Amino acid sequence: MFKKNGLLARFRLFNPLMLMSMLCLIFIGILYIYSSCSVREDADLQQLYLRHAWAAVLGLLLYFTVAFINYKKILKWSWFIYAVVLILLILVPFIGDSQMGAKRWLFGIQPSEPAKLGVVMILAWVYSQRNVQRGMGLFFLTVLLVGIPGFLILLQPDLGTAMVLVPTVFMMLFASNVAPKLLWGSTLAGLMVAGLIMGTVYFTETVTMPKERKESLIRMTCLRDHQIKRLQVFMFPDKDLHGSGYNRRQSEIAVGSGGAWGKGYLKGEHYMLGYLPPSVSSNDFIFAVLAEEAGFAGTVIVLLLFLFMTWTGLWVAFRCRDDGGRILCVGVVTVMFSHIFINIAMTIGLMPITGLPLPFISYGRTFMLTMMVGLGLVQSVSMYGREEETRFS
């Protein structure tokens, strides 16, 4: 009926459910960005939801464009994309714009967002090379490929984004079974370092000691002041209610006061009253707004949509008969999932506050476009990753 390798045959393999759930989430995002920005004074800021919507339209164009290009062709160019992203990241400290104490912006975009995708793509491309040995050499190459952009992002400083790279790379290494002993060994070491840092912070807070010793211990962790503060707030929520603890406490109340059914759309109070700082309510803390107005019912729906997206993405990987496609899907899905998990967990106080957006719902155009291109790639894997089936069916 269809021409075997034709566009229509491909279209049959297009995964509509993934697109639908993404559109649902974007729609929810627009609704709640509207809700959170409608109380803003600045007329410009009241239009945030429109900017989000237009970014979504542009994102859909990119999404379909990427989806209908064979991802294998794109992967062949991944070194180029990686290089471009790296150059942008290098340029940021020199000609970038600062916002809220961090230099992350370049020509209106945050290069650290496409960098996540760049890393995923180049790893997928390297791993899927013919005859590549999945041993120590590849492991260290991976560390190098992730380490360079990761370090540049850390310098901005953007700990959250840099942290997302860790589970992403772990999952990709795990999926392609690269140097398993080394992987588990370094994972163990990483957990120990994290434990040591947390332990140090905990120790310095609970045990009385001279100020100098406390400072020298804190300095040994190599973290910045505000990062230390977030860790302290995480472990001792009531420590600094007016500074770092403020956002956390407020978002917890916003989420909690939503109850089972929520207060109703546009009827939330905490963010409206200004308790949730307006500067964070439409991006990193949008989930608090949603949880307050839509209640547990709403948050569960959003969680289900995210679960659905995660699983369909992995299902595409499962069905794919090409290593590059599989690893690419695992990478993209892990990036998305890390954002989801970290953002929600920090909103309800299960994790230290790290400025990470919630995919598709948080306001943040660079990140949304990045995520949509990433899912476009997954869609492309869905359509072009089953050569075998189409050949022998």
Place this chain on the structure above:
Amino acid sequence: MESYDGQKLTDSWRIALIALLFGLALLYLAHALYTVQVVQSSAFSSDQARQSIRRVQVPGARGRILDRKGVCLAENRASYCIAFYVEELRKRGKWLNTINAVNENVDKLASVLGIPRELSYTSISNHVIKSLPMPLIAWKDVDAVTLARWAERAEQFPGVDIYVQPERYYPEKSLAFHLLGYVRRDRPPQSRPGEKSHFYLPEMYGREGLEGKYNAWLTGQLGEQLIRVDARGYKYNVWDGEPAVPGRDLQLTLDASLQRVLEKTLSEKRGAGVVIDPRNGEILAMASAPTFNPNEFIPMIRDGLWKRLTEDDEYPLLNRAIQGRYAPGSIFKPVTAFAAFSQTNFNPNAIHHCTGTFELGTMRLRCWDTYGHQDIALRRAIEQSCNSYFCNLGYQTGPAALISQAKTLGFGQKTGIDLPGESSGLLPDSEWKVERLGEKWRPGDTCQMAIGQGLLLATPLQMAVLAATIANGGKVYKPHLVKKDNPPEPLRSMNWSEEALTVIKGGMRDVVLQGTGRRVQLCGTQVSGKTGTAEIDIKGVRHKNTWFLAYAPSDAPTVALVILVEDGESGGKTVAPLARQVLVSIFGESTNEPPTHVEALSETGGD
């Protein structure tokens, strides 16, 4: 499993495991959300009332100021305010809507409470712009009746609450006003690093006096709390932010009862008085008249009052004891005498013949005794305060020795007392005169200075330091008001001979026994002193500044004092009785009347 082109494929079980892991993680989040939103939800929201977080400042009480015996001179009292928490009245849309809503509420509340509105529309909008998270105080210092009225209707007014603010309070009213200074409410200068200034209400800042000088010591540190409240103002729980740290108390060397006596003696007059402990420089009392009740400055100075005070001819805000510059007159004469002793060829027993005037070239100086003191030596010249003798003595001694003696005693420099705004007086010398007046230093200037007249100006405090230095035999202490932990070391020691001290102190004892200062005599305590009457021209009108300098007991002084009265009659007549009242309050006496033999003495006690 292999890929279509024969490569070994990534294990499918690994992908399935990842999917399972992600699913479990989301399940964990769902469980956590269930706990917060369903199980604990009632803790975060009640059915009938919306919740809000209120930011409350816990003031760190400002330290008290106590006198040497622990009598409280400055403390805090609670002032009840009615405050709006504007964030809780937030309306959707523009802030203007919220400002209007608050504005209406203020009107409504004013009519309910039956008190006139004090808050202007502009101050509401200013508050919204500048210090939104802080309570907006609508009425200050409301009385119990109003508070009760508010309590009855509190439920009708969400976002309104009582706010307790500490106010400075001076229980002794105007006592020691010039020393204590006052406080004003002000925004913190530049808020502490890393904190936003709009989180803080204006705090009390010391202005002038000890409140100003020791502001950092007295100031407490603000604490903060976040309180969860519902519409009825019910407070659910409190998260302690920073605890408040109270300020430290300030212990003074001042004796409140002595201060009261000193101020009473100066009431209805213009003048100043300083009582100092010659053994260590502790100020026991320091007064300036006229004075003013600092409580009227709190919480803020009303415009009219400030204008009245600053334009008052009598300058009630001026602390004359440290800021007033006066010609010391005859109480400076001991300095001239000590300067003379520093010269090797000086003989205290040499006789000078006083004819009632002293002539030097074209200059003529009158002695207060028109008929002259006739033949007179140093000790009796002090007793009789003979101008002629001292003019001659100054002339013989020369300006260099005189000025250097005065300089070492602290004239022309600040004493370094722990009060702001001290004047250094004026100790002129030839360079100063050439530079400022364009005239040469003449022998007449030396004579003038020798009797404490002419260009020389001193503050009453400087004279008190002089009194203390003579009393203790030559040790210059830094005068101070705040009690020190360790006995202070003298700043300098004067190089005075035993002979000089015997003659001059003897002369000063004679002043009280039989000289110009007889009115200060006490039963049971020997007093030494020196009278002074400085004549000055102010816009062509002759004024007399009358002084008395004293210390007691004469042989081992524990108190030195100086009192100045502007426009008095003479040191002996006007000021000595005042000094006596002060000394009586210290040393006591069976009767307040001066000994009868003083009355028997004629009224000749001049100068």
